[in-house]
Amino acid sequence: MTDGPSYGFDTLQIHAGARPDPATGARQTPIYQTTAFVFRDAEHAAALFNLQEVGYIYSRLTNPTVSVLQERIATLEGGVGAVCCSSGHAAQIMALFPLMGPGKNVVVSTRLYGGTVTQFSHTIKRFGWSATFVDFDDLDAVKAAIDDNTRAVFCESIANPGGYITDLPAIAKIADAAGIPLIVDNTSATPYLCRPIEHGATLVVHSLTKYLTGNGTVTGGAVVDSGKFDWSANDKFPSLAAPEPAYHGLKFHETFGPLAFTFHGIAVGLRDLGMTLNPQAAHYTLLGTETLSLRMQKHVENAMEVATWLEKHPAVEAVTYAGLPSSPYNKRVKSICPKGAGALFTVALKGGYNACIKLVDSLEIFSHVANLGDARSLVIHSASTTHRQLTKEQQVAAGAAPNVVRFSIGIEDAADLIADLDQALARASA
Numbered sequence: 001m002t003d004g005p006s007y008g009f010d011t012l013q014i015h016a017g018a019r020p021d022p023a024t025g026a027r028q029t030p031i032y033q034t035t036a037f038v039f040r041d042a043e044h045a046a047a048l049f050n051l052q053e054v055g056y057i058y059s060r061l062t063n064p065t066v067s068v069l070q071e072r073i074a075t076l077e078g079g080v081g082a083v084c085c086s087s088g089h090a091a092q093i094m095a096l097f098p099l100m101g102p103g104k105n106v107v108v109s110t111r112l113y114g115g116t117v118t119q120f121s122h123t124i125k126r127f128g129w130s131a132t133f134v135d136f137d138d139l140d141a142v143k144a145a146i147d148d149n150t151r152a153v154f155c156e157s158i159a160n161p162g163g164y165i166t167d168l169p170a171i172a173k174i175a176d177a178a179g180i181p182l183i184v185d186n187t188s189a190t191p192y193l194c195r196p197i198e199h200g201a202t203l204v205v206h207s208l209t210k211y212l213t214g215n216g217t218v219t220g221g222a223v224v225d226s227g228k229f230d231w232s233a234n235d236k237f238p239s240l241a242a243p244e245p246a247y248h249g250l251k252f253h254e255t256f257g258p259l260a261f262t263f264h265g266i267a268v269g270l271r272d273l274g275m276t277l278n279p280q281a282a283h284y285t286l287l288g289t290e291t292l293s294l295r296m297q298k299h300v301e302n303a304m305e306v307a308t309w310l311e312k313h314p315a316v317e318a319v320t321y322a323g324l325p326s327s328p329y330n331k332r333v334k335s336i337c338p339k340g341a342g343a344l345f346t347v348a349l350k351g352g353y354n355a356c357i358k359l360v361d362s363l364e365i366f367s368h369v370a371n372l373g374d375a376r377s378l379v380i381h382s383a384s385t386t387h388r389q390l391t392k393e394q395q396v397a398a399g400a401a402p403n404v405v406r407f408s409i410g411i412e413d414a415a416d417l418i419a420d421l422d423q424a425l426a427r428a429s430a
């Protein structure tokens with residue numbers, strides 16, 4: 001397909017980045033299951049290694065199947081480039097890697113995917129990095145948390161576990177004023193529901209594992225660059241603005257302009273950290289993206305129906321879905337996620353911990369798994385699983401109190417999901 005910025009989302013989710021295979025005419029993007037690519041001659045090899053010519057060397061860095069997916073995701077997000085990697089967690093490290101260094105910090109929202117909280121509170125300290133956790137509804141607190149060593153601000157668009165909506169333009173303004181990029185994890189929303197770059201984000205990260213693949217088959221991630229950040233405006237980002245010692249002194253920003261972050265992500269990030277997406281996984285995700293808008297419409301429709309029904313159920317104390325008029329985030333949905341509030345929310349049960357356990361064990365269509373964004377409806381009792389190691393106070397702060405279950409609503413028949421919940425709630429409150 002020729003580049004057509006005027007094409008609609010439904011067209012781009014099928015065609016962006018792809019063209020019939022030049023060698024065979026294959027209409028679907030082939031899986032280039034190869035580690036290395038033959039150089040035309042020694043001069044071609046040298047040009048590739050000097051980044052003077054773009055092409056394929058070795059699949060840890062670039063692979064044609066993965067490249068199609070990178071271009072597709074960048075297009076759907078409205079970015080200039082994307083780097084795919086081995087998981088959503090890898091994407092977070094890949095996003096931070098060019099920005100951070102020993103002694104530097106990132107200001108992050110308290111409302112994050114459980115694994116991200118762990119990665120940011122403990123694991124990144126091994127690199128000498130740190131994270132400062134703040135309630136992102138308190139804009140003054142976000143501002144106050146940024147200091148001279150802060151290199152990025154990080155949040156989720158639709159945030160875990162309750163499906164809260166982050167005020168992205170307000171957070172972007174704070175990051176801008178501090179001269180640092182805003183990184184938004186857009187996994188729970190997908191570019192169909194929310195396009196963070198349009199709200200001022202510099203970088204967007206994804207777990208491809210969730211809605212983008214859409215059927216629980218792949219572990220993958222992506223970092224999308226808006227191409228809008230001026231890495232040379234201050235001296236905070238030497239990896240991008242100053243000579244990069246890891247690439248014989250190349251100045252990425254000066255050389256590649258708006259593609260600096262993407263080139264650095266491939267030439268240094270993937271080359272040295274090796275968190276590469278394999279071509280088979282890229283293929284599954286390409287298939288998934290083709291139906292993204294259709295699936296997200298149904299996810300949102302079902303989530304609204306199920307959440308509305310649950311809110312009226314006598315065994316239910318509260319439902320956090322931002323699509324409900326009762327949610328404090330309902331007004332924000334219209335500006336940040338105009339096509340719907342996603343399909344992720346938590347439900348507090350009057351019967352407490354025991355009722356939650358009984359509910360989870362009684363559901364038949366819903367699967368009890370530590371995942372989200374599958375075509376199947378999923379449920380998890382966070383307090384006894386993913387948030388088990390936290391104190392009760394921490395569980396409550398994380399939106400994972402003992403009387404709370406988290407739902408990821410799938411694309412089955414809503415009536416069947418409601419019937420399943422009805423029988424399970426009856427057993428849970430018996």
Ligand SMILES: *Cc1c(COP(=O)(O)O)cnc(C)c1O
Pocket residue numbers: 087088089090113115116156160185187188206207208209210219220221372
């Ligand atoms: C799943 C998830 C991640 C981590 O992604 P993996 O692919 O499991 O590494 C990060 N952020 C959010 C919002 C997620 O849902």
